[in-house]
Amino acid sequence: MQTTFPRLLLKHATERPQAPAMREKEYGIWQTTTWAEMAKMVEHMACGLHQAGLTRGEHLVVIGSNRPRLYATMLAAQSLGAIPIPLYQDAAGPECVFPLNNAEVRFCVVEDQEQVDKLLEIREQCPQIAHIFFDDPRGLRKYDEPGLASLEELLAAGEAFAKQHPDFYSGEVEKAHHDDVGAMFFTSGTTGNPKGVVHTHNSLINRAEAGALFDKLTSHEDVLAYLPPAWIGQNIFSYAQWLYCGYVVNCPESAATVTIDLKEVGPTYYFAPPRVFEGLLTSVMIRMEDAGAIKRGMFHYFMDVARKYGPTKMDGKSIGMVGSLLYTLGNFFVYGPLRNNLGMSRVRVAYTAGEAIGPDLFSFYRSIGVNLKQLYGSTETAVFVCLQPDHEARADTVGVPCAGVEIKVADNGEILVKSPGLLKGYYKNDAATAEVLTADGWYHTSDAGFLDAHGHLKIIDRVKDVGRIKGGSNDGAMFAPKYVENKLKFFPHIKEVVAYGDQREKVCVMINIDMEAVGNWAERRNLPYAGYTDLAQKSEVYQLIKECVEKVNADLAADELLAGSQVSRFLVLHKELDADDGELTRTNKVRRGYIAEKYNVLVTALYNGATEQFIETQVKFEDGRTGSVSATLKLSDAKTFTPVGKAA
Amino acid sequence: MSKKIGDVILDVKNISLRFGGVKALTDISFNVKEHEVRAIIGPNGAGKSSMLNCINGVYAPQEGSITFRGQTFDHMDSHQVATMGIARTFQNLALFKGMSVLDNIMTGRNLRMKSNILMQALRIGPAENEEMMHREKVERIIDFLEIQAFRKTPVGQLPYGLQKRVDLGRALALEPQVLLLDEPMAGMNVEEKQDMCRFILDVNDEFGTTIVLIEHDMGVVMDISDRVVVLDYGKKIGDGTPDEVRNNEEVISAYLGTSH
Numbered sequence: 001m002q003t004t005f006p007r008l009l010l011k012h013a014t015e016r017p018q019a020p021a022m023r024e025k026e027y028g029i030w031q032t033t034t035w036a037e038m039a040k041m042v043e044h045m046a047c048g049l050h051q052a053g054l055t056r057g058e059h060l061v062v063i064g065s066n067r068p069r070l071y072a073t074m075l076a077a078q079s080l081g082a083i084p085i086p087l088y089q090d091a092a093g094p095e096c097v098f099p100l101n102n103a104e105v106r107f108c109v110v111e112d113q114e115q116v117d118k119l120l121e122i123r124e125q126c127p128q129i130a131h132i133f134f135d136d137p138r139g140l141r142k143y144d145e146p147g148l149a150s151l152e153e154l155l156a157a158g159e160a161f162a163k164q165h166p167d168f169y170s171g172e173v174e175k176a177h178h179d180d181v182g183a184m185f186f187t188s189g190t191t192g193n194p195k196g197v198v199h200t201h202n203s204l205i206n207r208a209e210a211g212a213l214f215d216k217l218t219s220h221e222d223v224l225a226y227l228p229p230a231w232i233g234q235n236i237f238s239y240a241q242w243l244y245c246g247y248v249v250n251c252p253e254s255a256a257t258v259t260i261d262l263k264e265v266g267p268t269y270y271f272a273p274p275r276v277f278e279g280l281l282t283s284v285m286i287r288m289e290d291a292g293a294i295k296r297g298m299f300h301y302f303m304d305v306a307r308k309y310g311p312t313k314m315d316g317k318s319i320g321m322v323g324s325l326l327y328t329l330g331n332f333f334v335y336g337p338l339r340n341n342l343g344m345s346r347v348r349v350a351y352t353a354g355e356a357i358g359p360d361l362f363s364f365y366r367s368i369g370v371n372l373k374q375l376y377g378s379t380e381t382a383v384f385v386c387l388q389p390d391h392e393a394r395a396d397t398v399g400v401p402c403a404g405v406e407i408k409v410a411d412n413g414e415i416l417v418k419s420p421g422l423l424k425g426y427y428k429n430d431a432a433t434a435e436v437l438t439a440d441g442w443y444h445t446s447d448a449g450f451l452d453a454h455g456h457l458k459i460i461d462r463v464k465d466v467g468r469i470k471g472g473s474n475d476g477a478m479f480a481p482k483y484v485e486n487k488l489k490f491f492p493h494i495k496e497v498v499a500y501g502d503q504r505e506k507v508c509v510m511i512n513i514d515m516e517a518v519g520n521w522a523e524r525r526n527l528p529y530a531g532y533t534d535l536a537q538k539s540e541v542y543q544l545i546k547e548c549v550e551k552v553n554a555d556l557a558a559d560e561l562l563a564g565s566q567v568s569r570f571l572v573l574h575k576e577l578d579a580d581d582g583e584l585t586r587t588n589k590v591r592r593g594y595i596a597e598k599y600n601v602l603v604t605a606l607y608n609g610a611t612e613q614f615i616e617t618q619v620k621f622e623d624g625r626t627g628s629v630s631a632t633l634k635l636s637d638a639k640t641f642t643p644v645g646k647a648a
Numbered sequence: 649m650s651k652k653i654g655d656v657i658l659d660v661k662n663i664s665l666r667f668g669g670v671k672a673l674t675d676i677s678f679n680v681k682e683h684e685v686r687a688i689i690g691p692n693g694a695g696k697s698s699m700l701n702c703i704n705g706v707y708a709p710q711e712g713s714i715t716f717r718g719q720t721f722d723h724m725d726s727h728q729v730a731t732m733g734i735a736r737t738f739q740n741l742a743l744f745k746g747m748s749v750l751d752n753i754m755t756g757r758n759l760r761m762k763s764n765i766l767m768q769a770l771r772i773g774p775a776e777n778e779e780m781m782h783r784e785k786v787e788r789i790i791d792f793l794e795i796q797a798f799r800k801t802p803v804g805q806l807p808y809g810l811q812k813r814v815d816l817g818r819a820l821a822l823e824p825q826v827l828l829l830d831e832p833m834a835g836m837n838v839e840e841k842q843d844m845c846r847f848i849l850d851v852n853d854e855f856g857t858t859i860v861l862i863e864h865d866m867g868v869v870m871d872i873s874d875r876v877v878v879l880d881y882g883k884k885i886g887d888g889t890p891d892e893v894r895n896n897e898e899v900i901s902a903y904l905g906t907s908h
Contacts, residue, residue, distance in 0.1 A: 026791070027784060027787035027788060027790075027791055028783075028787040028790070028796075028799065029787075138792075138850070138854070139846075139850055139853070141853060141854070142853070253796045253797075254794065254796050254797065256794075256796070256797035257796050257797045260797065623842075
């Protein structure tokens with residue numbers, strides 16, 4: 001379908017004006033905005049922005065969580081031919097400076113006082129900012145900075161303008177072409193400045209359509225919008241596909257109420273990165289351990305049944321009469337109530353992406369009857385490249401290419417993609433564009449992987465991160481850090497891992513324990529601890545982590561490609577890696593290079609055989625203040641195994 | 649600050665309170681102006697809570713008078729105080745631990761409910777509409793205090809800082825003109841204190857509520873108050889803006905000690 005977002009909005013507003021477009025929980029009640037109301041709001045906002053001076057082709061920044069009025073702002077900007085740029089609401093002020101200046105942004109529409117303060121703080125560095133509109137006036141009564149106004153005022157001015165010029169809005173919408181630039185997303189990037197990924201209306205809508213057709217999405221879906229709108233995934237699920245399909249997007253009351261709201265909404269189409277699924281599972285397991293003996297017994301018995309029959313049943317295959325009977329009973333007593341408790345009773349299609357998902361975690365959800373699948377894509381491809389069809393979902397692949405996509409594996413193992421959803425380019429960065437988008441139309445994903453025998457894509461690691469072991473007994477063996485890190489992260493006690501090994505003679509890792517899981521584990525063993533730093537250095541915890549590392553080594557030994565990536569030494573870090581300290585990206589991926597620099601003494605200690613190392617680290621708190629954490633860390637050896645292939 | 653501070657709304661004159669031979673308060677006078685944040689500070693046992701209890705009608709002072717909006721009383725009556733629009737929170741929380749956050753705050757609406765207990769129990773007549781109206785008010789307070797995630801949680805299960813917030817919520821449910829806060833920041837960590845400060849200032853700012861607060865933490869008091877009264881051993885030793893009070897010799901010696 002070749003169209004623009006504002007036209008899709010008007011189509012829904014004409015065809016089904018009274019159908020709900022968005023719901024937002026406010027004052028304890030889900031308040032509905034219909035398509036007709038949404039269209040009116042967008043029209044008024046567009047008129048208001050036009051009066052304020054927003055011009056065609058200009059950029060407008062939107063910062064905030066999922067709020068109907070912020071989504072309406074994006075539509076209003078697009079109606080005028082302006083380009084909305086959603087930015088991460090939890091980014092610190094200085095992180096916003098580059099995008100604001102890079103795109104010469106004069107107009108900012110933000111959620112609340114927190115975001116207004118952030119913009120005012122960096123206003124000197126971004127002198128071109130002329131207008132800041134806010135959604136929630138709370139606490140802003142006393143502000144009298146120039147250009148600061150509420151969305152309420154903007155809407156009122158727009159409404160007056162629309163009354164005088166009733167044809168203005170539709171005229172503006174008419175002017176747009178589907179190949180015009182529709183939106184821009186800044187990629188967090190692990191190094192250097194972020195890059196603005198430019199997408200046209202068509203590239204986004206085309207991919208939204210491909211995804212919708214693949215899973216037969218209709219206007220009857222319910223979606224909960226709870227991830228940052230600045231992330232293209234959320235933007236596709238609660239914007240592009242929302243407008244394409246015309247389903248209902250539900251906005252939670254606040255970040256703290258997401259799990260409650262999830263239960264109330266009962267989405268039919270659900271997306272979450274693996275860590276959300278993991279968090280949900282961990283909380284269920286911890287509550288289950290505290291339950292009475294009968295409940296616990298029943299839970300464990302039927303979870304065994306689920307593990308045995310569930311995945312097969314999900315794959316659409318027969319599980320026999322006994323299996324069916326047991327599974328039906330289990331569904332009645334355990335899986336059904338559990339799905340309900342997780343807010344997944346109505347889920348028809350659930351996706352996870354962004355990171356590899358642990359096989360146990362993945363099959364847990366599938367075994368209790370949640371149709372959890374994986375997909376592959378990125379900001380540059382407008383998400384949908386590969387998707388797993390129902391009945392063919394596996395933990396270690398990411399699915400088959402979807403409509404319109406061509407995939408090819410380059411000689412260095414890099415995956416190349418051709419798709420109508422590819423980016424137009426990086427904004428004002430032709431050099432970077434030329435690096436990823438070659439003249440023959442292939443997009444270089446920088447992921448290494450291959451298509452397996454069934455045509456499913458399997459990802460190993462980033463191409464640039466795949467290294468070689470140098471020297472020692474494994475000289476020249478392939479080293480895929482992410483692969484090793486993920487295998488370790490699949491253990492519930494391990495939250496984050498950073499692996500080193502390229503151009504070194506062995507693989508060493510730094511580990512973050514999962515405070516909730518290990519804390520609980522320690523409490524059950526009457527192991528007292530004073531906090532994260534203390535717990536992390538307990539010898540019992542080291543023993544626990546050592547067992548995990550050795551299990552991974554045993555597993556890796558069986559892998560012909562990666563047997564040399566077994567972990568020889570490890571340590572448990574004294575602080576949690578944090579995006580505020582620059583150690584993780586805003587999408588929570590480890591920045592290996594930066595961490596190696598920052599914790600240089602630790603990396604050195606890992607390789608020189610020391611058994612203890614002192615370290616002091618600067619930390620940044622959420623309110624912007626800084627402090628320091630220091631500790632003496634233990635380093636521990638782990639057993640490695642002879643590769644299965646070599647022994648034979 | 650563009651906030652408008654109005655006329656005197658509460659005037660305390662020559663209050664003395666004795667428990668047998670113990671003089672809790674001696675000849676205390678001060679006033680509170682509309683829309684201001686007024687702090688009462690002092691070391692332990694200075695008589696801060698006693699002062700609040702006099703205003704609130706819990707204690708009846710032996711001497712002196714209290715004038716609220718032009719009406720003068722020798723001593724206040726708790727129920728009457730509440731009806732006149734003075735609400736308070738407690739130093740040692742007085743919440744219903746087994747009840748949800750929502751219900752606890754709802755109890756603050758008690759005075760505003762018109763239908764009788766039978767109608768409320770059976771939800772007949774105007775009771776249902778009334779409940780919805782009150783629920784909406786309560787929901788606005790929940791939203792204001794950002795405790796949506798704990799709406800249905802029994803108060804006893806919440807951490808202390810949040811319980812304090814619920815306590816404030818219940819007082820707000822009365823839609824008070826004057827809010828008496830008894831050590832709202834006691835026992836909190838820095839982050840919780842900052843949150844509480846923000847809520848107090850927001851209440852003052854958004855609803856125009858006059859606030860009288862007792863506080864230990866000098867830093868907090870100086871940051872958020874318009875005027876401060878200092879008590880020591882039941883006597884007033886200072887009164888004025890935070891800056892004036894900070895430079896007051898007597899206050900310094902009361903807080904830091906001095907060689908006599």
